[in-house]
Amino acid sequence: MKRTDFFLGVIFMFILNVTPSLAQEDAKALFRQNCASCHSIEQDLVGPALKGVTERRDSAWLYGFIINSQEMIQAGDPIAVELFNRFNKVPMPSHPHLSTEEITAILNHIDSEAEEAASQTASTHPIPRPEEFYGANYRQFTFGDMIFWIPMTITVLLLIATLVGFTYANDALKEARKEVVVPQEEL
Numbered sequence: 702m703k704r705t706d707f708f709l710g711v712i713f714m715f716i717l718n719v720t721p722s723l724a725q726e727d728a729k730a731l732f733r734q735n736c737a738s739c740h741s742i743e744q745d746l747v748g749p750a751l752k753g754v755t756e757r758r759d760s761a762w763l764y765g766f767i768i769n770s771q772e773m774i775q776a777g778d779p780i781a782v783e784l785f786n787r788f789n790k791v792p793m794p795s796h797p798h799l800s801t802e803e804i805t806a807i808l809n810h811i812d813s814e815a816e817e818a819a820s821q822t823a824s825t826h827p828i829p830r831p832e833e834f835y836g837a838n839y840r841q842f843t844f845g846d847m848i849f850w851i852p853m854t855i856t857v858l859l860l861i862a863t864l865v866g867f868t869y870a871n872d873a874l875k876e877a878r879k880e881v882v883v884p885q886e887e888l
């Protein structure tokens with residue numbers, strides 16, 4: 702395999718790997734911009750908690766409701782009317798600008814957030830916070846510590862390097878002295 706092929710392969714794998722997480726970031730942003738003012742995953746706010754919504758409603762209903770809920774309420778859809786009444790007749794704004802892909806991404810985002818939250822509460826051995834782990838003497842490594850320790854480390858390393866340098870120079874000098882043969886007649 703040529704070297705360029707190899708690098709192209711690596712770049713390609715990188716792109717493949719990165720694309721889904723980018724889409725996830727996009728979905729998160731879409732949710733924050735369009736929905737988060739009224740919805741959370743876990744709790745009822747202005748609108749209902751969205752956890753599990755993809756299971757309790759079928760997908761045609763969901764897309765229709767998200768794009769234009771008022772249309773469904775006016776058409777007399779029983780679930781939509783019941784929700785509207787239960788949530789104090791606050792009309793959810795329509796989202797005609799959202800594409801099918803964007804709504805799918807938002808719904809996936811809701812599912813994955815709910816799953817994450819569930820797996821966090823389900824874990825029986827949570828990782829302790831560092832304070833709990835190390836006791837009361839624990840403190841964070843601060844910027845001030847770095848300002849002290851980085852120059853300190855460099856100084857110590859330089860000192861060691863100098864000492865080693867001296868040792869070598871000394872040895873070399875000794876060797877050189879041995880090699881100087883002073884002619885007898887000059888003594």
Ligand code: HEC
Pocket residue numbers: 732735736737738739740747748749750751754758763766767770784785786788789790791792793794796807
């Ligand atoms: C201004 C507040 C508001 C915003 C913004 C909003 N919603 Fe809603 N949503 C509501 C309310 C209130 C309801 C309850 C039904 C009603 O009153 O019409 C609701 C209901 C829903 C339901 C039905 C829930 C269920 O239990 O069946 C879904 C799904 C939903 N919203 C999704 C979204 C999504 C996705 C977005 C963003 C694209 C969004 N909503 C933005 C207020 C809002």
